[in-house]
Amino acid sequence: MTDQRQAWVLRQYPTGMPDGNTFELITSAIPAPGAGEVVTRNHYLSIDPYMRGRLSTRKSYAPSVQIGEVMTGETVGEVIASADPAFSVGDIVVGARGWETHSVSKAAALTKLTGTLAPLSTYLGVLGMPGVTAYYAMKDIGAPKAGETVLISAASGAVGAVAGQIAKRAGCRVVGIAGGPEKCLYVQEQLGFDACVDHRADDLTAAIADACPKGVDVYYENVGGAVQAAAFANLNFFARVIMCGMVAQYNATELPPGPNLGFVVAKRVKIQGLIVFDKPQYYAEWREMAAPWVLDGSFVYRETVMDGISSAPEALVGVLSGGNFGKMVVKLV
Amino acid sequence: MTDQRQAWVLRQYPTGMPDGNTFELITSAIPAPGAGEVVTRNHYLSIDPYMRGRLSTRKSYAPSVQIGEVMTGETVGEVIASADPAFSVGDIVVGARGWETHSVSKAAALTKLTGTLAPLSTYLGVLGMPGVTAYYAMKDIGAPKAGETVLISAASGAVGAVAGQIAKRAGCRVVGIAGGPEKCLYVQEQLGFDACVDHRADDLTAAIADACPKGVDVYYENVGGAVQAAAFANLNFFARVIMCGMVAQYNATELPPGPNLGFVVAKRVKIQGLIVFDKPQYYAEWREMAAPWVLDGSFVYRETVMDGISSAPEALVGVLSGGNFGKMVVKLV
Numbered sequence: 230m231t232d233q234r235q236a237w238v239l240r241q242y243p244t245g246m247p248d249g250n251t252f253e254l255i256t257s258a259i260p261a262p263g264a265g266e267v268v269t270r271n272h273y274l275s276i277d278p279y280m281r282g283r284l285s286t287r288k289s290y291a292p293s294v295q296i297g298e299v300m301t302g303e304t305v306g307e308v309i310a311s312a313d314p315a316f317s318v319g320d321i322v323v324g325a326r327g328w329e330t331h332s333v334s335k336a337a338a339l340t341k342l343t344g345t346l347a348p349l350s351t352y353l354g355v356l357g358m359p360g361v362t363a364y365y366a367m368k369d370i371g372a373p374k375a376g377e378t379v380l381i382s383a384a385s386g387a388v389g390a391v392a393g394q395i396a397k398r399a400g401c402r403v404v405g406i407a408g409g410p411e412k413c414l415y416v417q418e419q420l421g422f423d424a425c426v427d428h429r430a431d432d433l434t435a436a437i438a439d440a441c442p443k444g445v446d447v448y449y450e451n452v453g454g455a456v457q458a459a460a461f462a463n464l465n466f467f468a469r470v471i472m473c474g475m476v477a478q479y480n481a482t483e484l485p486p487g488p489n490l491g492f493v494v495a496k497r498v499k500i501q502g503l504i505v506f507d508k509p510q511y512y513a514e515w516r517e518m519a520a521p522w523v524l525d526g527s528f529v530y531r532e533t534v535m536d537g538i539s540s541a542p543e544a545l546v547g548v549l550s551g552g553n554f555g556k557m558v559v560k561l562v
Numbered sequence: 563m564t565d566q567r568q569a570w571v572l573r574q575y576p577t578g579m580p581d582g583n584t585f586e587l588i589t590s591a592i593p594a595p596g597a598g599e600v601v602t603r604n605h606y607l608s609i610d611p612y613m614r615g616r617l618s619t620r621k622s623y624a625p626s627v628q629i630g631e632v633m634t635g636e637t638v639g640e641v642i643a644s645a646d647p648a649f650s651v652g653d654i655v656v657g658a659r660g661w662e663t664h665s666v667s668k669a670a671a672l673t674k675l676t677g678t679l680a681p682l683s684t685y686l687g688v689l690g691m692p693g694v695t696a697y698y699a700m701k702d703i704g705a706p707k708a709g710e711t712v713l714i715s716a717a718s719g720a721v722g723a724v725a726g727q728i729a730k731r732a733g734c735r736v737v738g739i740a741g742g743p744e745k746c747l748y749v750q751e752q753l754g755f756d757a758c759v760d761h762r763a764d765d766l767t768a769a770i771a772d773a774c775p776k777g778v779d780v781y782y783e784n785v786g787g788a789v790q791a792a793a794f795a796n797l798n799f800f801a802r803v804i805m806c807g808m809v810a811q812y813n814a815t816e817l818p819p820g821p822n823l824g825f826v827v828a829k830r831v832k833i834q835g836l837i838v839f840d841k842p843q844y845y846a847e848w849r850e851m852a853a854p855w856v857l858d859g860s861f862v863y864r865e866t867v868m869d870g871i872s873s874a875p876e877a878l879v880g881v882l883s884g885g886n887f888g889k890m891v892v893k894l895v
Contacts, residue, residue: 282828290799290828453824466623472826486819491786493805493835495615495623500833502826 234259235538236299236329242284245480246549251284252300252328252542259331262312267339269325269332271306275353276535276544276557277387278451281479290504300328300541304561305342305352316341323352328541330561340512347523354556355523355530356516359387362505363449364515366471367395369508370501371447375400378441380460383451384425385412385531387556388473392449393422394528401447404440406433406456408551415554420529428452433459444468453477454485461488464498472502479549531555567592568871569632569662575617578813579882584617585633585661585875592664595645600672602658602665604639608686609868609877609890610720611784614812623837633661633874637894638675638685649674656685661874663894673845680856687889688856688863689849692720695838696782697848699804700728702841703834704780708733711774713793716784717758718745718864720889721806725782726755727861734780737773739766739789741884748887753862761785766792777801786810787818794821797831805835812882864888 237252262268283294283301294301304327308320313336316322324339325332347356354360371392373379379396383389384405393416396403405416405425416425423440430436437445437459444465450457453475464470478484492498505511522528533553535544538561547553570585595601616627616634627634637660641653646669649655657672658665680689687693704725706712712729716722717738726749729736738749738758749758756773763769770778770792777798783790786808797803811817825831838844855861866886868877871894880886 290830457823472823474827475824478822478824484822484824487822489811489817489820490783490790490805490833491808491811491817493833494807494837495835497623497835497837497840499835500823500826502828502830502832504827504830507830 232259233257234329234331236327237538237541238299239284239294239296241296242286244482247281247284247542247545254539260333262310262333265313265336266333267308267313267316267322267336268310269304269306269322269334269339270309271304271325271330271332271561273305273350273353274328274538274541274559274561275303275357276541276548276559277302277358278474278476278479278548280545281549301326302328302541303353303358304332305349305357306332306561311336321346321349323357328538330538345524347520350532350534350556350558350560351523351530352516353558354387354532355391355528356520358505359556360391360519361508361512361515362473362503363388363391363395364519365505365508365511366449366473366503367392367399368511370471370499370503371396371449371469373399373401373447376402377446378402378404378443378465379447379449380404380406380437380441380445380463381422381449381451382406382428382456382460383476384416384420384422385554386451389449389451390416390420390530390555393420396447397421402441402443404437406437406452406460412554415531419531428456434462437463447471449473451476458488461492464492464496466496468496468498470498470500472500476549533557535559537561565592566590567662567664569660570871570874571632572617572627572629574629575619577815580614580617580875580878587872593666595643595666598646598669599666600641600646600649600655600669601643602637602639602655602667602672603642604637604658604663604665604894606638606683606686607661607871607874607892607894608636608690609874609881609892610635610691611807611809611812611881613878614882634659635661635874636686636691637665638682638690639665639894644669654679654682656690661871663871678857680853683865683867683889683891683893684856684863685849686891687720687865688724688861689853691838692889693724693852694841694845694848695806695836696721696724696728697852698838698841698844699782699806699836700725700732701844703804703832703836704729704782704802706732706734706780709735710779711735711737711776712780712782713737713739713770713774713778713796714755714782714784715739715761715789715793716809717749717753717755718887719784722782722784723749723753723863723888726753729780730754735774735776737770739770739785739793745887748864752864761789767795770796780804782806784809791821794825797825797829799829801829801831803831803833805833809882866890868892870894
């Protein structure tokens, strides 16, 4: 264990993709906890597409990270000092937020993991925020019924992979959209989707139609742009569209127009957005349900693990440019 | 009572607005009912924006009217001959469908009106399809709560006027959008909305913001286009958008792009389409609830009444171009 804390602070808001001037790595002493606080040594840091939204003064659902602040991001780690009776040294916890090797957190912000634990990194992915996002979306918005067709963009990603496996367990035909033959093969062979469409197809609308001969009842939107347009063209009557993210435009300086919404009336479509932090109670619910599936190997996940706190900015660029494969995490110990 | 039946049949699909070549008025003998059929003398014919969609081979939620077929449209009338035990001469019924003075209908397609009746034309408007549409939309999608702000486009129209009055009864701040000072005055003074914005305002987004200082929780979409864009810009977190119609583009030969949907994620907006015929059971429910309000004058409605079957095509053009005021009906007797 080092006795210094390293942390990435925001130096300036990026235009387009984050670059070498966006963050600065600083080193300081590990702080001691104040009353009601807990200090963690973070084992893994989660890197997720939503982070691009925090690097902008554009009004969004959560406050921007301020210049000079530590960049936000969820971690899993162990308690190394506690000034709160609910936590002891050695406890494994999630909830500390920051691109940093050590965090000082309010005890109320942390969740202690107990029982037989899955690999720690999974609490940031399949059992963490991305997994809970997919669970919430499928439970409250998509509500897929057996025999329906579910189409999932960014299907090899941390959220899409979970959403698709949930839909398979619900008895649906599940079709993914992913970038390139390697990801498509993974989606079909490893994740067990019924089909996967490469979003680089010449005629994506037709390719989706081929893979979804009965049309699309639930579309899980992670991407936006041309993928969205092609997916929307294949929606069935009474389709549900889960608006989870539009990573294709997170670096855009000007937003392109979207679809004419006439079809929403004619087909009685529901298009609904969600953000996982509206349902904090779903974290425990999902962990309890899915941890056994992760432990027995029946639920598949893949991670890209970058090594060391210094790699965090590069990991974010990877997530935003589609270069990663599965859930992106940074290993800190 | 004439002893001839007059009916408008479709001669050719219009490009853009229907014109003098779209329909043809034909005259024939009044048919006798077959077994299980009922013949009605229609008193009023309803003219509604959805009819434009039937005059197109573009795929939609209901079949197109075919060349040579009688144009579709709901009527209210009286039974003049019946070959079904459930109906007798003199019964007042809704459900016969056609731009025609007399209709032959299956008994199952008709609903007998009983009890103390409101004026017959209201069963095509405030108590008919447009009223039920607004009721369904507010009950199942908008679900406005007391204190919320509800914004309604085409507010002086048959659907908007009902939707707004339902929202007022729910304790909401209700703001209309209408075209021109006369309609706006009517919406505010007669219908009792809290405010009304002229969609011809220089900066419609700002005008809506002024009228909705706490933002928009429920937006009732009847229009599309620039009105939609301005309304969407004012949506609150967790807003519900009722996609009922987009009359601004019903004559468009090419659909314009729509809004970038990024805000749906960030604001957790729900955008949902509806078509009234998915909930046939709501007709009786709404008539029972609202007929007393119509009879006691507490529920306001306005009609444009055109005289005689020959005026039906002109009435449709009026509805599609915003020239009418309130519910458009054609008086047939």
